Each structure stands twice: as C-alpha cells, then as structure tokens.
Amino acid sequence: MEENLDLIEFADVIVPVKVPQCYTYQIPHKLKGKVSKGSRVIVEFGRKKIITAIVHLVHEHPPKVYKAKPILELLDEQALINSYQFELMNFVSQYYMCTMGEVVNVALPAGFKISSESKIQLHPSYESEYKTLSFSEEEIKLLDYISKHPSVSFENISINLEIINLNTLIKSLVREGVLLVFEEIKEKYSPKFVKKIKLSNSINSIQAIEKLMKDLEKKTAQIEAIQHYLVLNNTIQHWANNQQGIDYSVLSGRLNSQSPLNTLVKNGVMEEFCVVVPRFELSEETSPLPTLSNLQYQCLADIEKSFEGNKPVLLHGITGSGKTELYVQLIHKALQGESQVLLLMPEIALTTQLVNRLQKYFGKQLGVYHSKFSDNERVEVWTGILSGRLKVIIGVRSAIFLPFDNLGLVIVDEEHDSSYKQSDPAPRYHGKDVALMLAKIHHARILLGSATPSLESYYLCQSKHWDLVKLKQRYGNAELPEVARVDMAYEQKHKNVKLGFSHQLLEHLKKNKSQGMQSLVFHNRRGYAPQLVCEDCGFVSGCDHCNVSLTYHQYKASLICHYCGYTEQIPSCCPACGSTRLVTKGSGTEKIEENLSLALPECKIDRMDADSTKSKHGYQKIITALEQGDTDILVGTQMLSKGFDFAKVNLVQIPEFDRMLQFPDFRAHERTFQLISQVSGRAGRRAEKGLVQIQSYKPKHWLLDYISKHDYEGFYEIEIAERKKFLYPPFTRLISITVKNTDQKKAENTAQELHALLSSKLGTKHTLGPEAPTINKIKNYYLQKILIKIDRNKQNLSLSKEFISKCIFEITTSKIHRTSIIQIDVDPA
DNA sequence: AGCACGCCGACT
DNA sequence: GTCGGCGTGCTC
Numbered sequence: 001m002e003e004n005l006d007l008i009e010f011a012d013v014i015v016p017v018k019v020p021q022c023y024t025y026q027i028p029h030k031l032k033g034k035v036s037k038g039s040r041v042i043v044e045f046g047r048k049k050i051i052t053a054i055v056h057l058v059h060e061h062p063p064k065v066y067k068a069k070p071i072l073e074l075l076d077e078q079a080l081i082n083s084y085q086f087e088l089m090n091f092v093s094q095y096y097m098c099t100m101g102e103v104v105n106v107a108l109p110a111g112f113k114i115s116s117e118s119k120i121q122l123h124p125s126y127e128s129e130y131k132t133l134s135f136s137e138e139e140i141k142l143l144d145y146i147s148k149h150p151s152v153s154f155e156n157i158s159i160n161l162e163i164i165n166l167n168t169l170i171k172s173l174v175r176e177g178v179l180l181v182f183e184e185i186k187e188k189y190s191p192k193f194v195k196k197i198k199l200s201n202s203i204n205s206i207q208a209i210e211k212l213m214k215d216l217e218k219k220t221a222q223i224e225a226i227q228h229y230l231v232l233n234n235t236i237q238h239w240a241n242n243q244q245g246i247d248y249s250v251l252s253g254r255l256n257s258q259s260p261l262n263t264l265v266k267n268g269v270m271e272e273f274c275v276v277v278p279r280f281e282l283s284e285e286t287s288p289l290p291t292l293s294n295l296q297y298q299c300l301a302d303i304e305k306s307f308e309g310n311k312p313v314l315l316h317g318i319t320g321s322g323k324t325e326l327y328v329q330l331i332h333k334a335l336q337g338e339s340q341v342l343l344l345m346p347e348i349a350l351t352t353q354l355v356n357r358l359q360k361y362f363g364k365q366l367g368v369y370h371s372k373f374s375d376n377e378r379v380e381v382w383t384g385i386l387s388g389r390l391k392v393i394i395g396v397r398s399a400i401f402l403p404f405d406n407l408g409l410v411i412v413d414e415e416h417d418s419s420y421k422q423s424d425p426a427p428r429y430h431g432k433d434v435a436l437m438l439a440k441i442h443h444a445r446i447l448l449g450s451a452t453p454s455l456e457s458y459y460l461c462q463s464k465h466w467d468l469v470k471l472k473q474r475y476g477n478a479e480l481p482e483v484a485r486v487d488m489a490y491e492q493k494h495k496n497v498k499l500g501f502s503h504q505l506l507e508h509l510k511k512n513k514s515q516g517m518q519s520l521v522f523h524n525r526r527g528y529a530p531q532l533v534c535e536d537c538g539f540v541s542g543c544d545h546c547n548v549s550l551t552y553h554q555y556k557a558s559l560i561c562h563y564c565g566y567t568e569q570i571p572s573c574c575p576a577c578g579s580t581r582l583v584t585k586g587s588g589t590e591k592i593e594e595n596l597s598l599a600l601p602e603c604k605i606d607r608m609d610a611d612s613t614k615s616k617h618g619y620q621k622i623i624t625a626l627e628q629g630d631t632d633i634l635v636g637t638q639m640l641s642k643g644f645d646f647a648k649v650n651l652v653q654i655p656e657f658d659r660m661l662q663f664p665d666f667r668a669h670e671r672t673f674q675l676i677s678q679v680s681g682r683a684g685r686r687a688e689k690g691l692v693q694i695q696s697y698k699p700k701h702w703l704l705d706y707i708s709k710h711d712y713e714g715f716y717e718i719e720i721a722e723r724k725k726f727l728y729p730p731f732t733r734l735i736s737i738t739v740k741n742t743d744q745k746k747a748e749n750t751a752q753e754l755h756a757l758l759s760s761k762l763g764t765k766h767t768l769g770p771e772a773p774t775i776n777k778i779k780n781y782y783l784q785k786i787l788i789k790i791d792r793n794k795q796n797l798s799l800s801k802e803f804i805s806k807c808i809f810e811i812t813t814s815k816i817h818r819t820s821i822i823q824i825d826v827d828p829a
Numbered sequence: 830a831g832c833a834c835g836c837c838g839a840c841t
Numbered sequence: 842g843t844c845g846g847c848g849t850g851c852t853c
Contacts, residue, residue, distance in 0.1 A: 015852085018830045023853040046832070046852045068853055101830085819848080832851090840844080 007060050010068055011035055013053035014100045015045055016113065018426070022056050022100075026068040035071065038079030038086070042072045042114060052113045054081060054104055080112065082405055084441050089401070091437050097735075097801055097824045098426040106427060107401035109382060111189040111375035119151040120170065121180045130178065142169060146179070189379045191276045197261065198245030199226075199235065200271055206236065212269065221260040222269075228254045229270075248272065278384065279377045287360040289332055290325045299471045300326055306467035307445045312436060314415070314461050315449040317471030318710070319681025320478055320645070323449045324354070326471075327411050328361050330447065331392055335365070339408025339444070340385070343394045344435055346417035346642060347371060352620055353644060355394065362392050369395030369402065372616050397422065397431025400438050407442040410435050414642070415448035415457055416674050421829035428825045432457075451681060451712075452674040455723065458716055459730040474685070481652070481683040481690030483708035485699040499595035500587060505653055505693055506599055512651045513603050513632045519651040521592060521635045522679045524660060526609040527551035528591045529584030532559060534574035536581055541571070547777035552584050554594070555611065564779045592655065593635045600633075608636035641678035650690040652683040657696040661703070664774065666728045667829075669703055673715050676707050729827070732766075732789040733797060735804065736828040739770070740781040740821040748772075750811060750820035751784035757807040762788060762800065781821070801826075 009032055012022040025043050027035050035041065039055045052075070062068065081089075089103045122130070122143065130143050145161055146152060154170070173179040203212060209230070216222050230236055232246050232254075252258045264270040292300065299315075303326070306313045317323045331341045345354070347370070359366050367381045367390035384390035385403050393399055397420050412420075412432050420431035432448065439446035448457060461468035474480065491502040498506065512519050529552040532541045541550045543561035550559035550568070558567045573580045584591070593607045606622055613619040619639075625631045626646060634640070660672045676694070684690020694704065706715040724731050739754065741747035751770035759767035768787040776783055790800050808824070811817045 010853095013853085016830095017852085019852075021853095025853060043853085048833095049831075049852085063853065066853060099830095830852105833849105834851105835849085836847095838844105838846080841842090 008062065009035070010059055010062060011041065011055045011071060012057040012059070013041060013043065014056050014104055015043075015051060015053045016105045016108075017045075017051075017101045018099050019101060020099055023053075024063045024068050025053075025071045026062075027058070028070045031071060031074050034077055035074055036079055038081040038083075039077070040075035040080055040112065042075065044069055044072060050114075054108075056086075056100075075114070080403070081107075082403055084405060084407075085401060085403060087441050088434065088438055091441075092427050092429050092434060094798075094801075095433075096427045096429050096826050097805060098428070102426045106398055106422070106429075109375055109378035111379035112382075119153055119182055120146060120157070121151050121182065122147050123178055123180050126178050138169060139173065142173075143178070151182075189376055192279050192376070193274045194277045195248040196245040196273050196275055197229070197248045197251055197265075197270055198233075198273070199229065199242050200268055201242075203269070204239060204242070209236075219260075219263075221255070221257075222264055225251065225255055225260045225264060226269075245271075245273065278380050279374075283359070284363045286363075289361060290328055292325055292329065293322070293475065295471065295473055296322055296326060296475075299469055300329055302469045303330065303447060306469065309467065312439070312446045312448060312460075312466045313469055314453055314457050314466050315447055315469050315471065316453055316458075316712070317449060317451060318474065318480065319451045319678065320474040320480075320685040321451075321471040322475035323413070323471065324357065325475075327413070327447075327449070328358070330409060330411070330445075331362065334409040334445075335362070335391055337408055339406050340404050341392045341409045342399060342402075342404065342407060342411070342435070342438070343392065344399065344410070344412045344420070344431060345370075345394060345396060346414050346419040347396050353623065358392070358394060364389070365391040367393045367395075369393055369399040371396060397429070397434075400431060400434050404438075404442065407438070407444045410439045410444055410446045412446070412448045414450055416450045416452050416454040417642075418671070418829045421827075423825065423829060426823070428828075430827055430829075433827070452677045453712075455670055455716065455720060456730045459720060476686065478685055479689045480710050481650075481680055481692050483680060483692045483694065483704075483710075485704055485708065486693055486695045487699045488695050488697045491695075499599055500592070500655055501595065501599060502695060505655065505695065508651060508691070508693065509596070509600055509603065509633060509653070513600075516629075516648070517650050518626065518629075518631065518646065518648045519633045519653065520640050520649055520679065520682055521596065521633060521653045521655065522637075522640050523587070523589050523592050523635065523654075523656060524637050524675070525586075525588045526590075526611055526637055527560065527562075527588035528554040528594075529586050529588055531585040532570070533583055533585050534577060534579055534581065535583055536579035537574060537577040539574050539576035541568075541575070545778075545780045546775065548775055551588065553611070554590050563775065587656070589635050589637060596633060596635065603632040604630060605633045605635060606631040608634055608639050610637070610639075613639065638675060638679075640682065641675055644682065645685055646682070647686045649682055650684040650688055652680055652690070652692045654679065654692070654694045657694045657704075658698060661701075666723070666726070669719055669722075673703060673707060673712075673719075677710070677712075680707070727789055727791075730792070732791055733826075734828055735788040735790065735801075736825040737786040737788065737804075737808075738823045738825070739784040739786070740823065741819060742780055742782070743819070744777075744782040746817075746820060747782040747784045750817040750822075751786060753817065754807060754811050754822070755786050757810065758786065758788065758804065761803055762790075766790065 009027040010024050011027055012024050014022055035055055035058055037055055037057060040052050041055055042050060043053050045051045089100060089107055093100045093103045127147065135143065141161060145157065170179060174181055203209060213223060229246065229251055232250065233241050235242050252261060261270065265272055303313055303315065315323060327343065334341045355368055367384050369378060369381045381390065382402060385393065393402060412435050415432050422428055436446060460466045486502050486504060491497050496503040509519050531549045532552045541559050542548065543550055543564065543566050545566055546561055546563040548561060548563055550561055553560050557570060559570060560567050574582060589607055589609045593605055597605050606625055608622045612622065626634055654676065660675065661668055680692040683692055696704065723729065739747050739751040741750065755767060755770045766789045770784045770786045773783055773785050788804065790797060808822050812822060
C-alpha cells in the first residue's frame with residue numbers, strides 16, 4: 001500500500017462516556033497507517049482526563065472549527081473489536097436509545113480500559129525546606145506523609161490520613177506550588193505468570209546426566225532434586241520434554257527446601273524461566289457425548305429441521321426433561337462445522353454444576369464468562385476467542401459482546417428469566433433480544449429454551465414467526481411433582497399454624513428428613529424481616545435516602561436499605577418515643593430459617609440468598625453441603641429456582657404464596673407462574689414422585705389451578721387475552737421514562753412538561769402517567785414515571801423513538817428542567 | 830457522565 | 842474579606 005505522507009490522518013473515536021457523538025483526534029506521524037477501526041487508543045479528553053477510546057473511523061478530513069488533539073498512544077495494532085461487534089453495538093445503541101460510549105462500557109471488560117490515576121508529589125524545591133516554612137498542623141501532617149511516600153495516590157492518602165477536606169487542602173497546596181499532581185497511566189490487565197524450571201541445555205543425554213550425578217557426588221539434596229525432575233518431566237524417555245520444564249512450585253514441593261534448587265540454578269545446571277498461563281483453564285474432555293432418550297432424539301431432529309428454515313426455535317421443555325443434553329448435542333455438531341457457539345445463561349444459573357458437565361464434553365474449548373470472574377479472567381476469555389483457543393462460550397448477558405467472528409449457534413437457556421434484562425445503568429438491554437440480533441448478524445442458528453417460556457416468545461411461535469419444539473416428558477420417565485394447596489384460613493382457624501408453618505408442612509419436612517431425603521423452602525425475600533416497628537408509637541425504621549423501610553438483618557446485626565445499601569445499627573429503643581418494645585414485622589429468609597430450626601431442631605437447615613452467596617465460593621459451599629447430604633432443608637430466594645438438580649430433593653414448600661401476587665405490575669401473574677413452576681421443578685427429578693406444598697389464604701386462585709396441573713398452555717391462553725385487552729406486550733412495545741430530581745416538585749414539573757410534549761403526538765391513551773412509583777424516592781432522588789405504549793401494527797417504532805429523543809432533548813436543554821435526570825428504558829422488565 | 834469554572838451565602 | 846456551596850457549560 002502506498003502512503004501519502006503529506007496527508008494528515010484523523011480518527012473519530014468513541015469515548016466511554018454519555019456523550020452523543022464521536023470525537024476527532026489527530027493521528028500522530030509515528031502511528032500513521034497503524035490505527036484502524038476497532039483499535040483502542042489513549043487520548044486526553046477534557047482538561048486532564050486520560051481515557052481509553054475506541055477508533056470508529058479513520059479519515060483525512062480535519063475538523064473545521066477546532067484543532068484536533070493528538071492520539072497519545074495506540075493500544076492495539078490489530079483491531080480489538082470486529083465489524084460484527086460494531087454492528088451489534090450500533091443496534092444496541094439505537095434500539096435501547098443510549099450512546100455508543102455506554103454500550104462500549106458494558107461490551108469491553110474493564111480489564112481493557114486503562115485508568116489514569118492522579119498521583120501527588122512534593123515539588124522538588126520544597127523537599128527539604130517545607131518544615132521551616134509556616135504551614136498549619138494539618139498541612140505538615142500531609143506533607144510529611146507525601147515526602148515519605150513519593151508519588152502517592154489521592155486514595156492512599158485519604159485512607160491513611162484522617163484529614164477532613166483533603167481535596168481542598170491538596171488543591172491549595174498545588175496552587176501555592178508546594179505539591180505537584182501528575183497523571184499516571186496504568187494498563188489494568190496483567191497476565192498471570194508461572195515460574196518454571198528445566199535442565200540446562202548442555203545436559204542433553206544419558207551420559208551428561210551420569211556425569212552430573214557423579215560430579216554432585218555426596219550432595220544428596222541436589223541429586224534428589226534432579227531425580228524428581230527427571231521423573232516428573234519424563235526427560236530420559238523424551239529429551240524434548242526438557243524444553244517445557246516443569247512448574248517450579250511442583251518440584252520444590254517434593255523437596256524439603258528450595259535451597260538445592262537455588263544452588264543448581266546458581267551453578268548453571270538448571271534454569272528458571274517464566275511462562276504466561278491462562279487464569280482459567282479446564283482439563284481435557286473426558287466424557288463421550290450423553291445418550292439421548294427416544295423422545296429427546298426426536299426433539300433434536302425437530303430442532304434441526306426448524307433450523308433449516310432459518311427461524312429462531314423455542315424449545316418448550318418441562319423441568320427435568322433434559323434440555324442440557326440437547327444443547328450438548330447441538331453444540332457438538334456446531335463445533336464439527338468449525339463454528340463458534342454461545343450458550344447464554346441467567347446470572348445465578350451459571351454454577352459449577354453445569355460448567356463441570358459441559359467441560360467434560362468440550363474440555364479446553366470451553367470458556368466461561370460471568371460476573372464472579374475478575375477483570376483479568378474476562379480479558380483472557382476475550383483473547384482466548386481471538387486466538388481461536390476457545391470455541392464454546394457459556395456466559396451471562398454481557399457475553400453477547402465477545403469478539404465472535406464465526407458464530408454458528410446461539411442458545412439462550414431459561415429464556416424467560418428476567419435477569420437477562422439490564423435495568424441499570426444504560427444500556428438497558430435485554431440479553432435475549434440482543435442475542436437474537438447477534439444470531440441474525442452472524443447468520444447463526446438460535447435456540448431459546450425454557451420450561452416456562454415468556455409470553456412474548458410463545459406468542460411469536462403462535463404467530464409463526466418462530467418455530468416451537470416441545471419436550472413434554474421428564475428424563476428417565478420421572479413424573480412431575482404433585483402440587484398440594486394448604487388453605488391457611490382453615491389452618492389458622494383450627495390453630496394448626498406454628499411460626500408461619502402449618503402442622504402438615506412441618507410434618508412433611510420431618511418425615512422427609514427421616515427418610516433421608518431433602519427439602520427446599522422457597523421464600524422470595526431476603527433478610528430477617530422487612531420492617532422493625534415500635535409497638536407503642538408505630539414508628540417504622542426507614543431509610544434517609546429512599547422512601548422504604550429498612551430491612552432487619554439478624555445475621556449482620558443491622559438495618560439495611562435494599563435500594564441504596566444504607567446500613568445502620570439496630571436501635572435498642574425506638575428513635576421516636578424511646579420505647580423498648582420494638583418488634584419485627586413480616587418475614588425474610590433469615591427468619592424462616594430461624595423458625596424452622598426452632599420447630600424442627602433435629603433438622604440441619606441452610607440458607608441460600610444474595611447475602612449468603614456474596615463471596616466467590618459462597619454459592620458453591622451451600623451446593624456442596626446439599627450434595628453431600630449435610631443439609632436437610634435449604635431455605636432460599638429465587639436462586640433456588642435456577643437450574644439445579646439434586647437427586648434427593650423431593651419436597652418443595654412455599655409458605656407465603658400470596659405475597660408474590662402483590663406486585664403492581666402487569667407481569668405479576670407471569671412471574672409467579674414461572675417462579676413457582678421452576679421451583680416446583682426442583683422436586684423429584686429422579687425416580688420418586690416429588691411433592692410441592694403451597695400455603696395460601698386464597699388456595700382457589702386461578703393461577704394455582706394451572707400451576708398444580710402443570711398446564712402452561714392453559715395459563716398462556718388466559719394471560720395472553722389479558723395482555724391483548726389491556727394493550728400490553730406482546731401487543732404493544734413499552735418504553736418507560738423515569739424523571740429523577742433531588743427536588744420533588746422539580747421532578748414533578750419536568751415529568752408533567754415531558755408528558756405534555758410526548759402525548760401531543762403519541763396520544764394520551766398511549767402516554768401513561770406521569771406518576772410517582774410506589775417507592776418514590778431512591779438514593780435521594782425523587783422519581784416520576786411515564787410509560788409509553790407503542791402499537792406494534794399501527795406505529796413505527798424507530799420514528800416514535802426519534803420523536804421521544806427529540807422531546808427529551810428539548811427538556812434537558814431547557815433552563816428550568818436541566819437539573820432533572822431523564823432515563824429511558826426500552827422494553828422494561 | 831465527570832469536571833472545572835463561576836457566582837452567591839455563612840463564616841474566620 | 843474567604844471558603845465552599847452548587848448551577849452551567851464543555852469535552853475533539
């Protein structure tokens with residue numbers, strides 16, 4: 001390629017900030033021809049901020065009204081983001097009405113972003129003499145610290161010194177020229193090294209070894225070290241092995257001390273070296289593919305036939321029907337066709353249970369991508385795909401942004417799951433819907449699986465946009481569990497209730513334990529109790545920043561706000577009237593756990609919720625305890641419903657069913673049906689038939705009829721009619737707009753004005769609100785909501801979005817409303 | 830989104 | 842008089 005050296009090149013870059021457009025930088029001479037679309041560059045953005053940006057376009061047109069700043073550094077010679085990814089990111093930015101910068105922020109693992117950190121240093125001319133000048137006590141304290149720790153970060157100082165208004169103090173000292181502030185750039189990702197050891201290249205024959213042994217003579221420790229090495233490395237049989245060496249830690253572990261190794265290295269007999277290793281590497285595949293039942297086999301054939309028609313396929317397979325085995329077969333076939341595969345999972349389902357199973361089949365080709373992984377680990381999955389090492393990715397929603405270049409199959413497991421939807425921050429995207437676009441871009445097959453499909457997906461099958469494949473029998477002929485309803489009004493009347501559990505529930509738990517079986521108790525609320533109430537004056541402990549009551553957490557001995565995380569000590573007396581008669585109202589998983597251990601002291605009870613699974617291996621510990629039979633009863637939130645499979649669980653109880661229907665949301669019925677069906681599906685997955693017990697004051701509720709008959713289709717018919725009647729999805733598309741302001745009045749005013757603008761064109765019938773949500777204040781912001789319904793047939797979606805953007809722009813740039821924050825959520829969950 | 834600049838009230 | 846509050850504008 002010929003280069004015109006006179007032309008100055010420019011690059012339009014995407015900055016990872018909420019700004020609508022790209023920014024143009026000049027490509028310095030030394031980087032000419034090297035910068036291309038999809039590479040990361042380091043640029044100065046604003047006065048001092050140094051950021052990582054993505055090159056979007058390289059061109060020769062200098063900006064007309066300003067002088068472009070130069071690109072400081074190029075991080076990738078080869079594009080990090082390919083054209084498929086750009087297309088997908090563009091789609092997300094347009095469909096979900098957010099900026100490309102916001103999309104880049106979720107698409108790139110944080111490990112790819114360099115961060116600049118302000119470092120502080122004493123000005124050289126003050127180094128020795130600051131003590132003689134007149135500074136305040138605080139200033140001397142600070143200067144002493146900085147002179148002892150040259151180029152220290154702001155964070156470091158604020159942690160180690162207790163100085164109020166540290167920021168202002170530093171600023172004034174900078175102004176006086178006593179301190180210097182500079183930006184230090186650091187790449188976040190660091191590869192993992194392993195120290196290896198090998199024999200020197202001069203030792204390359206049996207004779208050389210024999211001579212060496214003779215030379216070492218009585219130095220037994222060194223001889224022992226070499227003998228261990230030769231065995232571990234298998235050097236004598238294959239001299240080539242020596243080049244790979246062995247792990248230093250493995251060899252030193254066999255010895256009494258490291259000193260013989262040090263001596264051998266010092267004398268040039270052995271050599272140490274380092275290699276970069278992946279942080280996450282699975283072993284070779286060990287298992288042949290699973291065998292399918294006749295029914296599964298038929299189902300697989302149906303799916304493949306549907307794939308031929310290039311439509312998405314919905315697999316409606318009841319719980320325990322063996323969807324995973326089908327996935328494995330499909331993945332295997334895609335791999336044989338040399339293409340990449342993405343298997344999406346909801347957040348919590350991504351547990352070692354499934355990963356272990358898949359790695360047995362796919363070995364080192366499998367990459368795992370999810371939130372409990374560190375930044376470094378995520379970067380390695382990314383580069384693993386780029387290098388071709390990883391072919392199958394199992395991941396959560398953000399895995400759709402990985403650098404696939406040859407995707408053949410996408411599977412969305414538990415497609416109904418609402419954790420596919422990101423609600424905050426922007427981009428508020430739905431992993432399932434973006435996965436559909438991803439498959440479309442790659443011309444890949446896409447399969448969505450669920451025992452309880454979302455109404456939207458099932459509707460798309462009914463209307464022939466997708467194909468439907470059903471798997472209506474459990475694997476190994478296990479039966480679906482029996483669902484029993486317990487009438488709580490009746491039980492209360494006959495004094496059969498103890499600590500929230502009716503007599504029969506407790507009896508079943510007891511019986512189950514005595515038979516060596518295990519039980520699950522589902523309760524969708526964490527903490528001990530949702531409220532702490534004063535019995536004398538009625539005072540309820542609430543959050544200062546949000547309009548909610550604080551949840552009582554016994555385990556952490558504190559009151560916690562579930563919306564902003566604000567935590568306070570449990571008061572010993574009422575903050576309002578001083579009374580000591582404080583009681584908890586309602587119950588969370590902690591209280592259920594406590595009540596059960598009071599009622600059934602012979603049972604070992606464990607709890608699984610967001611609190612008990614916070615640490616990286618917290619979840620695993622609970623699962624292992626259950627697997628090994630150390631737990632008789634597991635109490636938990638909806639985490640229980642996600643994809644686990646235990647042979648000895650044959651009883652599931654839901655003590656507070658009624659609470660689940662209380663949410664003021666058009667999806668409340670659908671959610672409840674899905675959740676209960678999924679939790680129920682954990683019972684009796686092997687030979688013996690399981691039992692589900694549901695306590696309710698309304699045991700005749702229609703929803704319970706369909707749940708107990710395991711009748712998804714029946715439920716669907718009822719619910720879809722409701723959606724049609726009240727203009728909800730799938731018959732309309734929803735866009736939810738939230739107006740936030742620290743001033744309640746201002747939030748209301750902005751929302752009203754925005755509503756007036758929107759409804760002028762979209763119509764008042766399709767522009768609901770504005771109204772304050774049930775929780776009208778979160779993190780000190782007052783909230784107002786507007787809900788827009790867009791008719792699927794009569795209204796053009798992208799035109800409507802354009803209009804909405806225009807309205808919002810008008811509001812946010814007006815003088816009166818500019819303090820309000822406006823957030824858009826397309827297809828809110 | 831951040832972040833610096835700039836204009837007004839509560840203090841030494 | 843100054844410190845620091847927060848409204849306002851800008852980032853190539």
